Amino acid sequence: MGDAHRVGVVGLGVISRAYLDTLVGHPAVRVTAVADLDATRSEAVAAERPGVRALTVEELLSSPDVDTVLNLTVPAAHAEIALGAVGHGKNVYGEKPLAADLADAHAVLEAAAKAGVGVGCAPDTxxxxxxxxxxxxxxxxxxxxxxxxxxxxxxxxxxxxxxxxxxxxxxxxxxxxxxxxxxxxxxxxxxxxxxxxxxxxxxxxxxxxxxxxxxxxxxxxxxxxxxxxxxxxxxxxxxxxxxxxxxxxxxxxxxxxxxxxxxxxxxxxxxxxxxxxxxxxxxxxxxxxLPVSAGYADGARGIGLLDFVAAHEDRAPRANGELALHVLETMTALLRSAAEGRRVELTTTVNPPAPVPLTPPEDWRGDHHTAPSP
The missing domain is CATH 3.30.360.10 (Dihydrodipicolinate Reductase; domain 2)
Structure with a gap:
């Protein structure tokens, strides 16, 4: 598998524990740093997990020891953190929605394309x-x-x-x-x-x-x-x-x-x-x-990031930024339609991500030291 992909987590609210439970110790990734506006939170999380450093947000975004920023901040901060990560040449995978408004979401994807880095986004359920x-x-x-x-x-x-x-x-x-x-x-x-x-x-x-x-x-x-x-x-x-x-x-x-x-x-x-x-x-x-026939069995928060890391040139990450952008436009268009009292046509589209073949939990968890199924 080569070296583990290095992940830095920004935002240590309620949902962060579920992600950390999935990612810490997984052979495909290594959580190297955590950051939160409340320094006591990041220090407490780092103290519980050997090898994880507590940093400020800016230190994490610029750290050479981070390949992908996991953005678990509140929605209003999603775009700011994503753009900061991209600006430092890092991939970003975030909680949904991609941004609080459509213009910011477009800006994130455009900046990522220009920088040659990837964007992923929940939900991975x-x-x-x-x-x-x-x-x-x-x-x-x-x-x-x-x-x-x-x-x-x-x-x-x-x-x-x-x-x-x-x-x-x-x-x-x-x-x-x-x-x-x-x-x-x-x-x-x-x-x-x-x-x-x-x-x-x-x-x-x-x-x-x-x-x-x-x-x-x-x-x-x-x-x-x-x-x-x-x-x-x-x-x-x-x-x-x-x-x-x-x-x-x-x-x-x-x-x-x-x-x-x-x-x-x-x-x-x-x-x-x-x-x-x-x-x-x-x-x-x-x-x-119906019998279970597809998907990551016993999935948990963070499987989308593991899929993002495992993606290769044969397919795009399944929880990808283009899907998140289309979902966000669909939602903002619904709200605009409600406010304006009219039908709204969308400007974005997306190909549905590749289906997930039935993948046993020991495979995606890395128990057999294999990456998630392609």
Whole structure:
């Protein structure tokens, strides 16, 4: 495999532990440095992991001991950190969304292309067995030609569990930009890119109350729409109805359903790597659970970065910047459509990433010292 790919992590919030659990000790990568605006966080993380240095953000971005910057900052800082990494000649792999607005996302990809470095972006949950088994079923014709789809994400809001939920309700936040990437990336894998959207949105509450942690009971302002719905027109002709909301208590709707000429596919929650894929065939009498047939088995946060590092000239990284840009434009177009009351055509498109063959956990984890499957 050669030398391990060196990774520096910027942003050590809640999600960082999941990434570090996957990456630290993996033979394909070596986490060399961590940085956070709160120096005590980076020092604590480094102290727990031998060989990891605690640096300032600028020190990490310029460090010769970092090949790829893993950007786990809040959405409003995604572009700034990405551009800083690219400016120092480093690859960058970030949490979703690629940037808080479309112009910044374009700037990141343009700067990366000019510098000759790569850009990757979450979500990588779509590379797990749930979405990939569903994708394989669609590709195999299990439901015939897809006709339409639905995608539904309903929660009462992340402030109920997150101790510092402010960023969910500021620019770059909201249910669509926060959770939409999971659903939209899945839909691109399943049905291809989007050519146009029509949206509607609302903001029922001006404030939210933090429900846990040291700030429990504190009220925070809401500066974004918290219920967004709309219709996506896929290039292939399929229509998807999407709803993302921080204003509902619960739902019985499947996270994603794909309806075809000869069957309906119920797709598991794309916020997770696995889950049952169920098929109801035309003329049948009940749902049938499909066997797992594709994807990184027992996937975990960070598999997208491992896939990014393992990518070679035969294929692009699956969690790539072009897909993230298209997903971001789809979301911002939905919000613009809602604000302007009109159908919006997209300016970007993307080829769906290569399917993920069924990959046992010992392979992608490096237990056998092999890279993730091509």
């Amino acid at each position: 779509v590379l797990g067995t749930g979405i990939q088994t569903a994708r394989a079923a669609v590709a195999a014709g299990s439901i015939g030609r897809p006709q339409f789809a639905s995608a539904v994400m309903v929660t009462p809001g992340h402030e109920r569990w997150h101790p510092h939920p402010d960023f969910y309700y500021t620019a770059g936040g909201g249910p669509l930009l926060d959770m939409g990437p999971y659903y939209l990336a899945s839909l691109v894998h399943l049905l291809g890119p989007v050519r146009a959207v029509t949206g509607a949105a609302g903001r029922p509450r001006a404030e939210r109350v933090i429900g846990s942690g040291p700030r429990a009971g504190e009220r925070i302002p809401v500066a974004v729409d918290t219920h967004v719905t709309g219709v996506l027109e896929h290039v292939g002709g399929t229509l998807t109805t999407i709803t993302t909301s921080f204003d509902g208590v619960a739902t019985t709707a499947a996270p994603i359903e794909v309806h075809g000429e000869t069957g309906t596919l119920a797709v598991p929650d794309p916020n997770y790597f696995d889950g049952e894929v169920r098929l109801f065939e035309l003329g049948g009498t009940e749902w049938r659970t």
